[in-house]
Amino acid sequence: MGKIKSLADLKNMKEDLRNKVELREKSDHPESLVQVKVGMATSGIASGAKEVYNYLSEELEKRNIDALVTQTGDMGYSYAEPTIEVTLPGQEPIVFGWVDTKKADEIIERYIRNGELVDGIIPQNYETIDDK
Amino acid sequence: MHLMVCGGTGCRASASDTIEQKLKNKLEEKNLENDIQVVTTGCFGFCEKGPIIKVLPDNTFYTQVSPDDVDEIIEEHIIKGRQLTRLLYKDPQKDETIADAKDMGFYKKQLRIALRNCGFINPENIEEYIARDGYEALGKVLTEMQPMDVIDAVKTSGIRGRGGGGFPTGLKWEFAYNNQSDQKYVVCNADEGDPGAFMDRSILEGDPHSVIEAMSICGYSMGSDTGIVYIRAEYPLAINRLKTAINQAREFGLLGEDIMGSGFNFDIQLRYGAGAFVCGEETALIHSMEGSRGEPTIKPPYPAASGYLDKPTNVNNVETFANIPVIINKGADWFAKIGNKNSTGTKVFALAGKINNVGLIEVPMGTTLREVIFEIGGGIKDNKKFKAVQTGGPSGGCLTEEHLDTPIDFDNLLAAGSMMGSGGMIVMDEEDCMVSVAKFFLDFTVEESCGKCAPCRVGNKRLYELLTKITDGKGTREDLDILRNQSNVIKDTALCGLGQSSPSPVLSTLNNFYEEYLAHVEEERCPAGQCKNLMKYIIDEENCVGCTACARVCPVGAITGEKKKVHEIDPNLCIKCGACMDKCKFNAIFIK
Ligand SMILES: Cc1cc2nc3c(=O)[nH]c(=O)nc-3n(C[C@H](O)[C@H](O)[C@H](O)COP(=O)(O)O)c2cc1C
Ligand code: SF4
Numbered sequence: 001m002g003k004i005k006s007l008a009d010l011k012n013m014k015e016d017l018r019n020k021v022e023l024r025e026k027s028d029h030p031e032s033l034v035q036v037k038v039g040m041a042t043s044g045i046a047s048g049a050k051e052v053y054n055y056l057s058e059e060l061e062k063r064n065i066d067a068l069v070t071q072t073g074d075m076g077y078s079y080a081e082p083t084i085e086v087t088l089p090g091q092e093p094i095v096f097g098w099v100d101t102k103k104a105d106e107i108i109e110r111y112i113r114n115g116e117l118v119d120g121i122i123p124q125n126y127e128t129i130d131d132k
Numbered sequence: 133m134h135l136m137v138c139g140g141t142g143c144r145a146s147a148s149d150t151i152e153q154k155l156k157n158k159l160e161e162k163n164l165e166n167d168i169q170v171v172t173t174g175c176f177g178f179c180e181k182g183p184i185i186k187v188l189p190d191n192t193f194y195t196q197v198s199p200d201d202v203d204e205i206i207e208e209h210i211i212k213g214r215q216l217t218r219l220l221y222k223d224p225q226k227d228e229t230i231a232d233a234k235d236m237g238f239y240k241k242q243l244r245i246a247l248r249n250c251g252f253i254n255p256e257n258i259e260e261y262i263a264r265d266g267y268e269a270l271g272k273v274l275t276e277m278q279p280m281d282v283i284d285a286v287k288t289s290g291i292r293g294r295g296g297g298g299f300p301t302g303l304k305w306e307f308a309y310n311n312q313s314d315q316k317y318v319v320c321n322a323d324e325g326d327p328g329a330f331m332d333r334s335i336l337e338g339d340p341h342s343v344i345e346a347m348s349i350c351g352y353s354m355g356s357d358t359g360i361v362y363i364r365a366e367y368p369l370a371i372n373r374l375k376t377a378i379n380q381a382r383e384f385g386l387l388g389e390d391i392m393g394s395g396f397n398f399d400i401q402l403r404y405g406a407g408a409f410v411c412g413e414e415t416a417l418i419h420s421m422e423g424s425r426g427e428p429t430i431k432p433p434y435p436a437a438s439g440y441l442d443k444p445t446n447v448n449n450v451e452t453f454a455n456i457p458v459i460i461n462k463g464a465d466w467f468a469k470i471g472n473k474n475s476t477g478t479k480v481f482a483l484a485g486k487i488n489n490v491g492l493i494e495v496p497m498g499t500t501l502r503e504v505i506f507e508i509g510g511g512i513k514d515n516k517k518f519k520a521v522q523t524g525g526p527s528g529g530c531l532t533e534e535h536l537d538t539p540i541d542f543d544n545l546l547a548a549g550s551m552m553g554s555g556g557m558i559v560m561d562e563e564d565c566m567v568s569v570a571k572f573f574l575d576f577t578v579e580e581s582c583g584k585c586a587p588c589r590v591g592n593k594r595l596y597e598l599l600t601k602i603t604d605g606k607g608t609r610e611d612l613d614i615l616r617n618q619s620n621v622i623k624d625t626a627l628c629g630l631g632q633s634s635p636s637p638v639l640s641t642l643n644n645f646y647e648e649y650l651a652h653v654e655e656e657r658c659p660a661g662q663c664k665n666l667m668k669y670i671i672d673e674e675n676c677v678g679c680t681a682c683a684r685v686c687p688v689g690a691i692t693g694e695k696k697k698v699h700e701i702d703p704n705l706c707i708k709c710g711a712c713m714d715k716c717k718f719n720a721i722f723i724k
Contacts, residue, residue: 003385006393007271010262017263039251041337042369043330073338074330075251078491085251117134119172123186 034067034112035087036060041074048100049082055101056084059108067112077122086111095122133210134188139172143182145515147199151183154202159210168210181221191232194219241508243470244494245478246294246331246454250338255373258380261341267386269460270345273352274394282353283309286456288464290476295321295412295449296527296553297629298475298542304446307436308354311444316356318347319440319447321417322363322370325409326525327576329556331480332450334492336363336370339454340377344387344400346456351398354446359400362417364407374402409526409580410630414439414447416582427584428628449554451480471497475541479552485522485559486513495540502536505559516561520644524553526573526580527633529640530566549640551633565662566645567652571599573637581630588631591622595638602649603663605656612649616642661723664708668724673698675720682712682721 004010038044038053053071060067077083080097086107087093096107097120110116137143137152152170159165173186181195185205192215194205201219208214220229244250253260261267273282287302308316320343324332336343347359363371378400381387389397403421405411411426418440420426439445455477459467468476475497481504484490488510495504501521505511512518520530523540529550531538538544542552560569574596583589598615601607619635619642626632642649651657658666671682671691676698683691683699690706693699701712701721713721 003383004267004392005385007268007275010267010271010392014262014265014268017259037251037254041334042367045369070254071256072253073250073255074247074334074492076247076492076494077489079489117136117169117171119139121136121171121173123136123173 033089034060034065035093036067036069037072037085037087038069039073039075039077039081039083039085040071043074043078044082047081051101052082052084052099052104055104056108059105060112063108065108065112080120080122083122088112088115096120097122133168135168135170136173136186136188137170138182138184143184146183148183148197150199151185151197151202154199155206158202158206162206162211164206164210193221193231195221241495241499241503242493243478243496245458245467245470246335246342246451246480247338247492247494248458249342250334253339255338255340256376258341258377258384258386261339265461266341266457267345269457270348270352270386271392272460273349274392274396279309279353279355282349282460285459285464286353289459289467290474291452291455291459291467292475292542293449294451294455294479294554296524296551298552301448301452304436304448305350305353307434308356308444308446311437313444315358315441315443316354317440317443317445318351318354318356318359319414319417319421319435319445320347320359320361320450320453321412321414321447322361322367322450323405323407323412323417324364324367324450324554325407325412325580326554326556328484328558329482329525329554331482331492331555333367333370335450335454335480336367337373340370340374341381342454342457343374343450344377344381346453347400348387348391348398349456349460350446350448350453352396354444356446357397357399359398360403360421360440361400362403362405362411362421365404366407371402371404378402408582409576410582410628413628413630416628417447418445425582427582428630430627451555472539472541474543479540479555481555481557483509483557483559485557486516486561486564487511487559488513497541498539500537500539501531504540504557505536509559512559512561516563518559519562519564520560520566520569522550522558522560522569522637523556524551524633524636525556526576527551527629527636528553528556529636530560530569530644531640532644549636549643551636563660563662565603565658565660566641566648567599567603567658568660568662570637570641571596571603574599574634577630577634581634585625585627585631587622587625588627588634591618591626592631592634594618595622595635599638602652603658604665605652605663607653609650609653612642612646612653667708668703669701669706669708669710669712670722670724671699671701672720672722675718677718677720679718681715681717685711685715687711 036056038049040049057069075083082099083095083097084099085093085095106118110118138148155170159168183197185194185197208216220231222229283302283305291301292298322332387399408426410416411420413428414435416426416428435445435447471477478494478496480494482492493508520532522530531548531550535548538548545552578592578596581588598611619638622635623632648659651659656666678696680695688705688707690702691699
């Protein structure tokens with residue numbers, strides 16, 4: 001990626017990236033791309049987020065599920081760490097708490113594969129600046 | 133359709149598991165178990181009105197559901213599609229029922245500005261930051277605004293420093309702008325020393341680019357080309373993420389020379405702190421960056437006039453910076469409308485202590501303590517009684533029940549005898565001893581005092597000794613007066629903010645919990661049952677059967693007695709470990 005030389009440059013790039021993100025979510029792989037974000041701040045890692053992250057990346061690949069596993073910062077739910085956010089294509093993201101590898105397995109098999117909700121969902125309870 | 137049943141501690145305590153089981157049974161009875169799923173969720177945070185059931189997809193939010201309501205929910209709502217009005221949430225202010233959870237005040241109480249990207253983007257990927265309007269504020273500032281316009285915008289937004297002092301940020305930037313010099317510096321204070329606070333760390337770990345962008349904006353407005361982040365070495369992950377982010381920004385031409393073709397140059401370096409609380413104080417921080425001892429000096433001169441290497445320096449906190457790009461993008465007026473008149477915007481708090489939802493929250497200024505503790509925080513753990521909430525860390529105070537409706541902002545907290553501080557919020561229940569709480573914070577201050585001035589170095593040590601005397605049951609009424617007088621002397625004479633605010637935990641507990649201090653000194657009793665030296669383990673003569681189990685388990689041999697005869701504990705030997713009480717099968721040992 002070249003340097004950004006002006007505000008217009010930046011805006012173009014943002015449009016591209018927006019598209020990319022949206023593509024990622026929708027048209028690239030219409031039914032199959034799942035996005036998983038693992039909360040990996042210090043507290044998340046201390047409570048095992050790293051293992052969960054590794055497990056999810058490996059297992060989703062092994063089980064042939066087209067998914068994008070990324071790490072992200074603190075989601076705010078320290079009491080329920082490790083937390084992961086799963087977005088199935090075309091659906092609202094859902095946050096799961098207290099995820100260990102066993103729970104991760106259940107989430108893959110039941111939620112990601114079959115769309116069944118499983119125990120441990122944390123209701124999101126904040127507004128973002130986009131809502132205002 | 134999904135039925136979400138709350139499985140949080142609060143709702144569990146009021147039989148949500150029975151409700152769940154009944155729902156499942158009833159669904160089976162109606163042959164609906166394959167169409168409708170019953171799901172246990174984490175705490176909805178609305179424990180006050182639990183048990184909660186939420187019906188998806190229509191988002192109906194039922195409160196205070198009892199197992200007896202299950203049949204009706206299934207018959208009416210699930211089968212006939214009619215909501216049960218009597219179980220809906222009633223807005224206490226408007227006295228109307230609200231069905232959709234999204235419309236409930238509670239879920240609107242958090243607003244994320246500083247934490248907008250935390251948990252949303254991958255902090256190690258600049259592209260995701262850019263996709264969410266990243267660096268657009270910087271672009272706008274560099275191409276469309278004069279430095280003074282930027283400062284005016286920050287002033288209009290009304291934002292005040294989030295590092296504890298609450299000084300108006302725009303004003304500070306203006307001072308730095310007005311002080312002419314060949315070199316100026318922008319410093320980000322990421323020392324975060326308050327015990328229990330971790331919002332700055334979370335921002336740097338979750339959204340490092342927001343701080344980089346804001347520092348560049350600040351540099352442009354005051355005329356500086358060098359930013360320095362002073363970060364504690366104990367934050368390795370934050371350091372790594374920040375380094376990655378700085379490198380990516382350089383690669384993209386967003387740090388370095390001639391940024392976005394504007395002719396403006398700016399770059400950022402890191403400096404590491406060794407984790408001394410006092411180094412978070414801005415003059416001490418600057419000395420530490422210069423390689424001198426991290427000791428504060430008297431202000432003035434303020435850093436804006438003579439800071440790092442005696443050059444004009446602007447120091448801001450991480451969270452303060454994280455707000456800046458939003459102020460530029462969304463507009464100063466948008467920001468100024470959030471919160472209270474004199475405290476605009478939001479504040480991040482680290483909720484800790486005896487509260488159900490321990491975590492990081494961001495609420496508009498002016499939200500009340502009650503809303504934060506009982507709604508967002510989900511109330512007190514194990515249904516215990518709320519006793520106090522400590523804000524402002526070691527510089528702050530303890531507030532009580534009567535302060536619960538205080539709107540949280542800089543001025544109101546100060547008026548109530550505490551302070552905003554950096555956003556630590558520790559909740560205490562009936563089992564917390566307030567003298568011990570004061571002692572805990574004093575212990576921290578004594579440990580962290582740099583020793584430069586006597587009031588803080590010697591005075592706090594004396595305060596700590598007095599508190600220890602009281603918790604040991606050896607204190608007197610006069611000690612309480614000495615405690616108060618000496619606290620006031622330290623407050624008035626210490627050199628820096630650390631010493632000046634260190635007696636706050638003592639003064640606020642003395643003011644709000646004087647009875648509890650009195651119980652310690654006059655009755656040698658700790659009402660919360662926490663002060664070990666005031667506890668007495670006693671054997672109940674009626675219940676003791678002389679089984680000798682306690683005598684065998686006591687690690688110091690404080691229990692004597694013949695077999696089959698009532699035993700006795702020697703209070704002088706007893707170390708109050710409680711082992712005997714745990715062991716006794718006959719409930720014959722109690723604490724007085
Ligand atoms: C003892 C002491 C410790 C402090 N620790 C911090 C700290 O950890 N982080 C911080 O940002 N400010 C801290 N401050 C406040 C700083 O001196 C300074 O006011 C602040 O960094 C300015 O930034 P702001 O205006 O954005 O809040 C501390 C102050 C004192 C007296
Ligand atoms: S008040 Fe305490 S920390 Fe501050 S200069 Fe004096 S001794 Fe040092």
